[in-house]
Amino acid sequence: CAGACADAIARLRAVLEPELDEKGMRRLFDEVEMPLVSVLARMELNGVAVDTGALREMSESLTMEIRRIEEDIYASVGHDFNIGSPIQLSQILFEELHLPKTRRLKTGAYSTDQQSLEGLRGLHEIIDHIYVYRELTKLKSTYLDTLPFLVHPQTRRIHTEFNQTGAATGRLASSNPNLMNIPVRTELGEQIRRAFIARDVGPDPMLLAADYSQIELRIVAHMTEDSGLVEAFQNDDDIHAATAARVFNVPIEEVTANMRRRAKVFNFGVLYGLSDYGLSVREKISREEAGEFIRTYFEKYPGMQRYVSETIQRVREYGYVETLFGRRRYIPEIHSTNFNVRNAAERAAVNMPVQGTAADIIKIAMNRLDAEMQRRNMRSLMILQVHDELIFECPGEELEEMRKLCLDIMPRSLAMKVPLKIDTKTGRNWGEMQYGEATGVEEFAAT
DNA sequence: GAAGTCACG
């Protein structure tokens, strides 16, 4: 290909390069994406160290546990079947056991996904078994039995591929293996994370994780200038508790755990274009109640309402939306005659500027961090990015310098009406990280 | 290769 490819690329350039200027993405391209290419290359080469022995041990013990659960499931049904086949499982649950039917899939079977099983809890012992079976087999097949084979024989590390051009919002993607979806939410997930270790970077190797706290909501606060959101972040309030206080009309001290949990659902839901129907299903409330919550939310945060309406208007008029740095996403589906497709396009349009601006921000930080690490001849390695967080492998004696560097550089990617807050954690592995220093309001006042 | 499912932010 070499010759033909080079020739094709040269001719493509003649067509594509002018588009960068026409579309206002020249600076994004020259100053963010192009410098990032080599940063990502270094990260891929750096790789991450993994304790394959630990993964193999976990896999083995899971094999036995999964076998026990299979036996339980077959016993309660009365015969064997392939639990991994959603079609067979649907047949068992809804035809043989006569459990109440869930939503219908396009294949004619009924859904057995987590949300559907949730509604069947308590109706039959098999439901909890399937739930656990799913968790264990998922983690075993995707991580425990796969990662050990992806360890490079020379480096003894796992080298992911970062795709810089795959995601429509400007996010990165990771594959072969995907290291952006390593488990964390369950106990077993955390155990898997413990197999990702600091090892080859010098004496007393440590991992450092630095993440943007609530970056998407802070970006929305900045974009909408909604006074409620802006003030909450300027005060460094717990944003979900602050939202609960507003929506449920109570003082913030009287916000209960459940009110806060709901407010969190609202805050995230609004970024994704949640409907009254979606909220009613998730919160197990009536559609009317859900609609009322959404109305109240927008009343309390009128800037949010404005942002959603104006973004949809804009994508209808121009056919695209963009981030604060001018990254564009064209969404032609906004003109679809199909109601569902059109609504999906509206939700994507509302979300992209927020998700995309967060992606722009962390990319800028990665470039600046990489440059400064080189300038200082540091031995620390940038090894992973997971959308709002960066992971470094550091010699122990460099750990605090690296942490300080993150706390200094990451908040300054973009000056906003609210601070960009950074949390940091450190540990010998990715599963046992201890919170450390974070940025505070003082740093913001200084910027 | 599509469908269903589920891991992450």
Place this chain on the structure above:
DNA sequence: ACGTACGTGACTTCC
């Protein structure tokens, strides 16, 4: 073009 919350990648089943 869709399962009425956005963005991904990977696994198993089944045709």
